[in-house]
Amino acid sequence: MQELAHYTLEHCTDAQMVTGALVGGLLKMVVRMLAARRVLEIGLFTGYSALAMAEELPDDGELISCEIDETRAAVARDFLKRSRHGGKVRIMLGPAKQSLRGLTGGFDMVFLDADKEGYIEYYECCLPLLRRRGLLVADNTLWSGRVLQPEQDADRAVDAFNRHVQDDQRVDNLLLTVRDGVMLAFKRG
Ligand SMILES: C[S@@+](CC[C@H](N)C(=O)[O-])C[C@H]1O[C@@H](n2cnc3c(N)ncnc32)[C@H](O)[C@@H]1O
Numbered sequence: 001m002q003e004l005a006h007y008t009l010e011h012c013t014d015a016q017m018v019t020g021a022l023v024g025g026l027l028k029m030v031v032r033m034l035a036a037r038r039v040l041e042i043g044l045f046t047g048y049s050a051l052a053m054a055e056e057l058p059d060d061g062e063l064i065s066c067e068i069d070e071t072r073a074a075v076a077r078d079f080l081k082r083s084r085h086g087g088k089v090r091i092m093l094g095p096a097k098q099s100l101r102g103l104t105g106g107f108d109m110v111f112l113d114a115d116k117e118g119y120i121e122y123y124e125c126c127l128p129l130l131r132r133r134g135l136l137v138a139d140n141t142l143w144s145g146r147v148l149q150p151e152q153d154a155d156r157a158v159d160a161f162n163r164h165v166q167d168d169q170r171v172d173n174l175l176l177t178v179r180d181g182v183m184l185a186f187k188r189g
């Protein structure tokens with residue numbers, strides 16, 4: 001994972017998109033606490049968060065990660081091959097909304113980390129795929145503080161997402177002020 005983070009910082013434009021050690025550590029902890037076996041991720045990038053979560057899955061566990069960009073997915077594939085946990089990760093290449101349509105439910109956890117304008121739709125598609133008492137985690141929900149004074153489309157989208165989750169009676173939620181903000185939405189039993 002250190003090599004993957006280093007490679008991403010050295011070679012990838014948009015390297016700041018990588019979740020990094022803090023949120024990566026949080027994700028690992030959540031997977032462990034849920035005793036998760038099936039995880040769904042929207043936004044693979046070069047695979048850092050996927051590998052972090054996969055390391056905590058049992059040997060027969062599965063993480064499905066959606067990614068639209070072939071070049072980024074190729075980097076992830078290379079690094080996943082080098083890890084003994086990489087075999088647990090299945091990459092679905094293409095627009096996530098399309099990929100989600102082909103999935104069956106029962107996921108223990110969902111991690112949202114793709115285009116912010118799509119967050120509400122991803123949330124609505126993913127919630128039925130999440131088991132009862134499963135956890136949806138969404139990254140960047142403080143959006144560098146811009147949710148307080150939204151000016152651009154992405155600012156408004158993240159703000160709308162936070163309000164959407166807050167108003168949703170199907171979940172209990174908590175917005176953690178960790179790094180760029182991490183929303184937890186626990187699907188009620
Ligand atoms: C913030 S990055 C994900 C970072 C990753 N979780 C990590 O820890 O390194 C967002 C990723 O979502 C992908 N993405 C954007 N729009 C998408 C879409 N419609 N469908 C699938 N992936 C998408 C981008 O190509 C990008 O790689």
